[in-house]
Structure formats: structure tokens, C-alpha cells
Amino acid sequence: MNPLKRLASQTAIYGVSSVLGRFLNYLLVPLLTYTFAPAQYGVVAEFYAYMGFLAVLLTFGLETGYFRFRAGGEQAPAVVYATALRVMLVANLAFLLGAWLLRQPAADLLRHPLHPEYIWWCAAILAFDSIGAIAFARLRAENRAVRFALIKVLEIALNVGLNLFFILGLKAAFETDPGSVPGRLWDPAIGIGYVFIANLAASLLKLLMLAPQFRGGLAGFDSALLRRLIRYSLPMVIIGLAGIVNEMLDRAALKYLLPYDDTTNMAQLGIYSACYKLSILMTLFIQAFRYAGEPFFFAYARHEDARRVYAIVLNWFVICCVFLFLLVTLFLDVFQYFVGAAYREGLTVVPVLLFANLLLGIYVNLSIWYKLTDRTLLGAAVSLIGAAITVGVLLTLIPRYGYAGAAWAHLACYSAMVVISYLLGRRYYPVPYDLKRVFGYLALGLGLYGASRVLVDALGFPPALVGLALMVLFFALVFAVDGRALIRRRGT
Template identity: 70%
Template sequence: MSPLRRLASQTALYGVSSILGRFLNYLLVPLLTYSFDPAEYGVVAEFYAYLSFLAVISTLGLETGYFRFRAGGEWPPTIVYGTVLTCLILVNGLGFLAFVFWQEPLAVLLRHPEHPEYILWFAGILLFDAIGALGFARLRAEERAIRFAAIKLIEIGANIALTILFIGIARAAHLADPGSVLGSLWDPGVGIGYVFIANLAASLLKLLLLSPQLVDGLGGFDLLLLRRLIGYSLPMVIIGLAGIINETLDRAALKYLLPYDDATNMAQLGIYSACYKLSILMSLFIQAFRYAGEPFFFNYAKQQDARAIYALILNGFVIASVFLFLLVTLYLDLFQYFVGADYRSGLDVVPVLLFANLLLGIYVNLSIWYKLTDRTLMGAGVSLIGAWITIGALLWWVPQYGYWGAAWAHLVCYASMVILSYLLGRRYYPVPYNLKRVLGYIGLGIGLYLLSRWLVSEGWPALGIGTACLAVFGALAGWEIRRLLKVA
């Protein structure tokens, strides 16, 4: 099988769990946005933004370090795995105890003094997910995508089922008869917190399913390797934190930066976060590509045609991303029904967020230069520049333009990182990217989107115009993908 086809098939398998599973999870958005007001839903967005930051710290960048040293051949894969696993268990075990001890002061600091249990629940999710991440990394390295997908889908299915049980079924039963068996499962004082309880239970189930990979890795440890791993991986923490700043700081900071009272700020956060969910297809595709692409780039780096293949991969990635951009933007009149009516005032930011995520995916492709050349500190520098741009833009634009400022901050940040990473890559790891084709795909997608907006404003039917524009791009994209597969 050609390398491009192999990567595509691996991405598709990971996409089954990431895209299909998360899309099913995404179907919870109507349940939550129809069940809770924007201020309550804003609590979910806020805490998951915090969790994103902590998840980067909790894994210490060791997933990428595991791929790097496993492929390097200096240590046996079992020793590399055991060393990383031991480190993660010790660090995250101590972190969990710290959160348990400080849960009440942290709840006060985050302006949720009445719910210190949120801190405890999220500490458990963080612990289970950090250790489980390495189990998933091992499955990716061994190209066991089917088992990876199965466990992911089970975890997501459990999360969905429990959320529906608590919020959809038990809540209704409690309103009808608080003394019933199902009604007793609902505590109005917990409310939106049932989202966190469902996540905690699903994360524990995932860890149990990954136990064969985790137990098998215990015992192997090498102190010299750990030092090398930390030296390589800690810059990845900086990169990860900067990336999370770029991806989620807006949702963590909006309630502090918006110029309204606390209740209105939380409502605006809820609206923005719900509309952000409409860009989920792009985010999930990027995540699936990361799962398949990172081990592929390391494993294929020693091949003579590696750089040419990496260039073709970017072409294929951009084509698929532009197609997803058009799919959502051209049918936004249909996608809007996934959120409650109170949230639809923010729909206009969705195209900006989608395009920003498309640029993030391009950056993921371009970033191989620092991973393959061990210049992770330079990669951290690019990410930090992006983070400072994000912070500056949020501080400047959000007080003036509300959540629109947050959306444009994403776009400007990722555009800057793409340019910087491309220029540095040309110097340290030149890849013959075909800029004319890449920019052509993007320009065609934007042109079709703007054309559809103009025609709809002139009275043409939105559904018909959207379908025609998507069909035009789909036909051209299909021809180009077939050409790429023949070349590879």
C-alpha cells in the first residue's frame, strides 16, 4: 500500500472514533442547550477550557517523546513505554492529591464557591485521561487503529448514555415524580454538574479498557532515558500550552473580558461556545489526522521520498478541510438547529472559526520540521508567539467587539503561526510544498462560499445554491485526490 493511502486509511479509522464518536457526543448539544439557559451552559464551556490547559500539563509532552524515542531505536520500545508510564503515574497521582486538598479555595478562586465538588470531579477526569493517553499512544504506535477506535467509541457512548440518563430521563422523571426510582437519580442542586459526572464515569471505563496496555508496560524504567525524554518533551508542554491558549483561552477568559455584568457575560460565553461547536467537524478531522499523522511522520522520516510524500499529504489535507468548511457554511441554515434558539444570535462567527481551524490544520502539517529535527524549543517559540498574539487580540478586541473579537483572534493567531512555521521549515527541513495548489484550493473554497452568500442575498434558494457550490468543489476535489493517490 502506498504511504499516502496508508495514512488516509489510518486517518479514516481514527476518524471513526473521533469524528463519528464526537459527532454523536455533539448531538448532546441540543439536549444541553434546550435544557439549560446560556449562563448555565457557560459553566460547562468554562470548566472544559480549564481542563484543556491542565491536560497538556498532565501528559508533560511525553506522548510525542514516546513516539520519538520508540522510533529512534536507542532503547527497546518496552523500556521507553515503561519509563513514560511510571513518570505519568507519579506526577498525576501527586497532582490529584493536590486538587483534593485545595478544592474549596480553588472553587472560590473560580467564582464557584457553592460547587467545590466540580474541582474533585475534574481532578479525577484529569488523572484518568492523562494515564489513558499513553495507552492510546501505544495503540497508535503499533497501528492498532481498530482497537483504538473501539475503546474511544465505548468511552464516548458511555458518556452520551449517562448524560442522557441523568439530564434527559432522570430530570424529566424527577419533575413528574421526585420519589420514583429514576427521579431519585436527579438532584436539582447538581444540575449541569451531571455533565461532569458522566464524563468522570466514562473516563474511568476507558482506563479499565486500556488496562492490558497499561499493565503490560509496568516494570520497565531507565533514568537516563527519562532525562532524555524530559529534555525533548518539556518544550512540547510549552507548545501544547500555547496551543491551548490559542484554542480555548477565549472561552476561559470571556467572562472576565466582556464589559457586562456576570450573568450577561456567562450568557454570551454560552452562546459563543454553542456556536463554536458548529465548527466541530473541522476540529475532529484535524484530531483524527493528528492521531494518524504523528506516528506516520516519525516512522516514514528515513525514507528517500519522505519530503515529497509530506508535500502531497498537505495537498490532500487542505482539500478535505476546505470541503468540510463548505459543508458547514453552505448548510448553516440546517446546522443551526443543533443549538437552541437562544444561542443562534452567534451563528455569524461560525465561518470565521471554521477557517481559523483550517489554518490550524495546515500548521499541524507544517510543524514536522521541528519534531523531526529535534528543534522542539524553536517550535515552542512559534507557539508562544501565537499565544501572545491570541492574548493581545483578546485583550484588545473582546471588550470592544464581544465574542467576535475572540473569533478573529483565532484566525489572526493561526495565520501568523502558519507563516512562521513555513518560513522556518524552509530553512531547517525543506519540504517541496506546492503553494500554488494549496492556496488555489483555499481560494476556490472561499470564492464559492462568498458566491453562495451573494446569490442567497439576491433571492436564490440557500439550499439549492449551497448544494451546487459543494458539488462543484466536490467534483474538482475528487479528481485531485485521485491524481494525488496515483502520484504517491
Template identity: 50%
Template sequence: MNPLRKLAGQTAIYGLSTIIGRLLNYFLVPLYTYQFAEPGEFGVVTELYAYTSFLNVILTYGMETALFNFSAKADDKATVYSTALLSVLLSTTLYLALALGQADTLAGLLRHPDRADYVRWVAWIIALDALAALPFAKLREQQKAKRFALLKTTNILVTVAANVFFIGLCKWAYDSGAAGWLAWAAELYDPAVGIGYVFIANLIASGLTLLLLTPELAAAKPRFDVALWRRMLAYALPLLVAGLAGMVNETMDRVLLKYLLPPDIAMEQLGIYGACYKLAVLMSLFIQAFRYAAEPFFFSYYRQREARELYALVMNWFVIACSFIFLGVMLNLDWIQYFVGAKYRAGLGVVPILLMANLWLGVFFNFSIWYKLTEQTRFGTYLTVWGAVVTLALNIHWIPRLGYMGAAWATLACYGSMALLSYVLGRRFYPVRYDLKRIVGYPLLAVGIWQLTERMPALPFWAEFSFDNALLLVIFALVVVLERHRLPGPPPLRPS
């Protein structure tokens, strides 16, 4: 099969589960922002999930990528898998014991002394997700995209169903004083838990997902190769540092908003920013689906003579797709904004900035495959640490002055500078002839078209909706015509 089509097909499968599932999760945002009208309540969820991002990276410490790398080069893939899995199992058990034992202390340090239960639930979620990470990575390494997609979709569907049940039904029944056959639902709802039902729903889904991964867990033989483990750690630990720095880039803005803004508005501003961040979901969904498929794909083809031309071609189509996502969201923001409650819409200005920031994050991922292919993962650390420095410096400078808008601009500056540096370094260590005119040109074209439509006279909603989306289709058709000679891709390659 043509490798580009194979990558597109696997991206579609990963993307189908990720996009459908996360879109369903995205539809929970109206549930949260309308049921909990005060942004400060949603701010607690935004804050705690920001911490989970760091802990998820710490508890997997680069073992997923190490699994791909060492499995691709090993005759005994089973030992590679079992060694990585047993390592993560032990470290996760130690973490969970510590987190549960110190939950009250942690809640006090986070300035939520009355929400120690939230801390316990989040600790369990993190542990269960860490234990599931290696089985999911194994499915990707074996290119079992359909099973991966099924399990991920199940996780999201259960999360959505539990949220709808606890917050949509039980809270509504409680608030409305429902009687009769709905009285049981009102009795199930505890107002003291409140928005903590978000974590309970997630915990139920994570537990079920790990249970469904039992065949992959059971497939690991009781083998632990100490020498191999040390080599895997040497490869993976720079990725851990890079991953932590990456989480600084991705989520530290939500932490700093709480501590750099006046206490009387901090949680409200954090809630607004967290809700509007969700409106950029389509871009992050596409990038996540692409990464699931692309990382093992790039490793499979890196020894082929035409691999670098293939990587450049993948980049072109990736940027085109991201540019259309940006344009599609911005041309439809007039109605998309109603997915968040009225008090949250003050933050809509961050949406185009965050969309473009995520686009350049995806470009960075494409550029940076060189240091993974050449086993120079220390450069991943250097690049993401650079991004973390930019993130911290600009957030500290801009948040007190610009609020959440400063956080959004810092995110764009971070990912843009990381992409540029990775490209420069890649040209030295693993040169690929990327088409820079297209990589820069298509995003600029998307921003330009959006700005032109913003300056057009106001039209009735139906007319503006029809015009904007017809324009989007016309531009899409023109791009397909202009790029059609690139659609077939290079001759088929056999993966190594």
C-alpha cells in the same frame, strides 16, 4: 502498501471512531442548550473544560511525542514505554492529591464557591485521562488503530449514554413531575447538581476507559531508566511549553470572556460562544483524526528519500479536505443552527471564522512536522508562544469591544500567523516544496463560493438545501477531475 493510502486508511480508522464518537457527543449540544435554556449555565461547563485543556497538557508534559521519537530509535521499546508511563503515573498521583485537598479553595478562586463538587469531579476526569494518555499513545505507536478506535468510541458512547440518562431522562422526569414507572428517574435527579451531570457522565466514561486499557497498562514492565527519562524530559519539556501556549491559543478566549466582559453578561456570552464553537466541530474532528494518524506516519517515513515529496502531497489533500468541510458546513448552516437553543443562535457569526481558524491550525500542524523530525522542538515552543502572545494581545484588545466575535477573530489571526512563521522557518531547516497556490487557493475558493451563495436571492428551504448541496457535489467532482493525477501518490515506500 502505498504510504499515502496507508495514511488515508489509518486516518479513516481513527477518524471513524473520532468522528462518529464526537458527532454523537456533538448531538449532546441540543440536549444541553434546550434543557438548560439559560446560556450562563452552559457557560460554567465551557469555562471548566477550558481549564482542563491546560491541565491535560501539564500532566502529560510532552511524553506522548517523546514516546514516538525514542521508540522509533530504540531497540528496547519496552523500557521507553515503561519509563514514560511510570513518570506520568507518579506526577498524576501528586496532582490528584493536591487538587482534591484544595477543591473548596479552588472553587472560591474561580468564583463558584458553591460548586466545589464540580471541581472535584473535573480533577478526577483530568487524572484518569492523563493516565490513559500513554497507553493510547502506545497503541498509536504500534499502529493498532482498530483497538484505539474501539476504545475511543466506547468512551464517547458511554459519555453520551450517561448524559442522555441523567439530563435527557432523569431531568425531564423531574421537571415534568413524572409518576408511575418513571418516578424512579425523577428521584435520581438532584437539581442542585444541575448541569454538573455533564461532568459526572464524563467521569464515568473516563473511569471505564482506563479500566479497558488495563492490558496496555499491565504490559508495562517495572523498569525506570533514569538516564533515558532525563533525555525524554529534555525532548518533551519544550513540547510542554509549546502545549501550554497552544492551549492559550485554543481555550484562553473562553477564560478571558469571563473576566473581560461585564459580570452581568459574561457567563451568558461565554455560554453562547461555547455552544456556537461546537458548530465548527467537523473541522476540528477531521484535524484530530488526521493528527492521530499523521504524527507516527511522518516519523516512520522521515528517512526515506521521497519523504518530503510525500509530505507535500499529504498537505495538498489535507487542505482540499478542510476546504470542503468549511464549504459543507457553511452551505448547510441554515439548518445546522437548530442544533443549539434559540438564545444561543446569536453567536452564529463566529462559525465561519472558527472553521477557517481550525483549517489554518491543521496547516500549521503539517508545516511544523519539521521541528519534530529534526529534534529541534524548541522551535515548537517559539511558534506557539508567538501564537499565545497574539491570542492574548488580540483578545484583550477585541473582547471588550467586539465580545465573542473578537475572540473568534483573534483565534484566526493566531493560527494563520503561526502557520506562516512555521512555513518560513521550515524552509530553512527542513525545506519541503509545498504547493502554496493550492494551500492558499482552495480555502479562498471555498470562502468565495460561500459568499456568492449568501448573495443569491432567498429560496424556499428545500430548494436552497438541494441547490447548495448539489453545488457542493459538482465542485467536489471538478476538484477530483483536476487533481486526479495526484491520487496515486509516489511509489510505495518502506517505513524506517
């Protein structure tokens, strides 16, 4: 199969599962924001931010390391897998034990002394997900996208189903008749904690469904390979941690950097986190591309036309991302109903966050240079620079501008990382990217968004009509520049 078609088909399968699964999962956002106050929703956002950091530590970058050494042909794929899996099992079981023993001190430290169970539940979710990550990597490497997608969707479906059961079933019954059987099953002291219980049950189901991928996975351990695997993968932990700093530190830091009382700070965190979810479409596409793109880039690297193909991939990736940016920003008056009315004051940050995530997607494409040349330490340096920018902007802007400063921190960070990664890529693994097209499409997206603000806000045109007209214009320009050439290539 044509490599671009294969990448597109794999991305489509991962994308459909991600879109369907995450769509189900993100149905929780309106459910929770219409049910709970911003300060309560802020607890969920806070803990998931912490979990983002720990998830990177507990996977040790071994997913990328597994792809690298499996594709390298120096060891049998089964040996590479067994070696990585043993590390994951030992480390995560030790983490789970530590979390159980230290749950109360950790809860005290995080200012949630009445809920040490949150610590234990979140730790179990992390351990189950981290152990499952290497099994998912095996599915990706074996091009078993359909099974990957099925497990992901079932996991998320159970998570959403349990949340609906807890909140629309038990909580509603408790509020209507506390003495009823379902009403007695709802514990108000747990409250928002039912979100963690649902996630924990779904993560356990996922691990059980991945059992066939664990069968025989402990045979063939190689200690020499382990040292090489760890040496390659540990810089990926630094990269991952820096990436989480860039992606999630804002939600972990808002509680501490905003200049209000704790209750108000948690409410502001809840508002920002809910509006952040409106960048879901961009995030989903980037995630689907990552799932398909990482094994594709490694597998295709030995072909003579690899660099030309990578350039074409970036071009069409940017086109898709600009489309998603416009879809949300031009029709934000519709997307706003995704969150409860108490959260909509934060909608002004959505365009900034969308464009920041678009730049993150470009960085994902550009970062192949350090993965394919084994310069993961340099890749880590780029991520650390981005993390330093994030921290600096957060410390500077949040106390003065609130959560809007957090959104601009994302944009500043990813802009710098794109520039630095491109320059380093030109030196170590030059790819003939078409910068005129890439920048042209970025400018087009910003220009159409700016035009919509003028037409709607200043001139009073109907938002839906303006959005539709500008989307048609975008498609027409894309077809004129790249569409006809693509059709000609498919016809040859």
C-alpha cells in the same frame, strides 16, 4: 502498503471512531442547549477550558517524546514506554491528591464557591485521561488503530448514555413527579454538574479498558532515558500550553473580559461555546489526522521520498478541509438546528472559526520540521508567538466586539503561526509544498462561500439549491486539477 494509502487507512479508522464517537458526544450540545439556559451551559464551557490547560501540563508532552525515542531505536520500545508511564502515574496521582485537598479554595477562586465538587470531579477526569494518554500512544505506535477506536467509542458512548439518563430520565422525572423513584434521584443542586459525573464515569471505564496496555508497563525503567525524554518533551508542554491558549483561552477569558455582569457574561460564553461546536467536522478531521499523522511522519522520515510524500499529504489535507468548510458554511441554515434557539445569535462567528481551524490543520502539517529535527524549542517559540497574538487580540477585541473578537483572535493567531512555521521549515527541513495549489484551494473555498452570501442574501436564491450547486462546482474543480492525476497514479 503504499505509505499514503497506509496513512489514509489509519486516518480513516481514527476518523470513523472520532466522527462516530464525537458525533455521539456532540449530541450533548443540542441536549444541553435545548435543556439549560446559556448561563448554565457556560459553566460547562468554562470548566472544560480550564481542563484543556491542565491536560497539557499533566501529560508533559510525553506522547510525542514516546514516539520520538521509540522510533529512534536507541532503547527498546518497552523501556521507553515504562519510563514514560512511571512519570505519568506519579505526577497525576500527586495532582489528584492536591485537588482533593484544595477543592474549596479553588472553587472560591473561580467564583463557584457552592460547588467545590466540580473541582474534584474535573481533577479526577484529568488524571484518568492523562494516565490513559500514554497507553493510547502505545496503541498508535503499534498501529492498533481498531482497538484505539473501539475504546474511544465505548468511552464516549457511556458518557452520552449517562447524560441522556441523567437529563432525559432523572431530570424529566423530577420535573414531572419529584416524589417518584427516578425523580428523587435527581439533585437540582448538582444541576449541570451531572455532565461532569457522566464524564468521570466514562473516563474511569476507559482506564479499565486500557488495563492490558499497562500490564508489564513498569518494568525496564531507565533514568538516563528519562532525562533525555524530559528534555525533549518539556518544550512540547510549552507548545501544548501555547496551543491551548490559542484554542481555549477565549472561553476561559470571556467571563472576565466581557463588559457585562457575571450572569450576562456567562450567557454570552454559553452562546459562543455552543456555536463553536459547529466547527466540529473540521475539528474531528484534524484530530483524526493528528492521531494517524504523527506516528506516520516519524516512521516515514528515513525514506528517500519522505519530503515529496509530505507535500502531497498537505495538498490533499487542504482539499478535505476546504470541503468541510464549505459543507458547514453553505448549509449553515441546516446546521443551526444543532443548537437551541437561544444560542443562534452567535452563528455569525462560525465561518470565521471554521477557517481558523482549517489554518490550524495546515500548521499541524507544517510543524513536522521541528519534530523531525529535534528543534522543539523553536517549535515552542512559534506557539508562544501565536499565544501572544491570541492574548493581545482577545484583550483588544472582546471588550469592544464581544465574542466575535474571540473568533477573530483564532484567525489572527493561526494565520501568523502558519506563515512563521512555513518559513522556519524552509530553513530547517525544507519540504516542496505546492503553494499555488494550497493557496488556490483556500481562495476557492472563500470565493465559493462569498458567492453563496451574494446569491442567498442579496439575490434571494434558495440556500439549499445554492449550496448544492456550489458544492458540485467545488468537486468538479478538484477533479479537474487533482482528481485525474490521482486516478492515474492508482492505475500505475
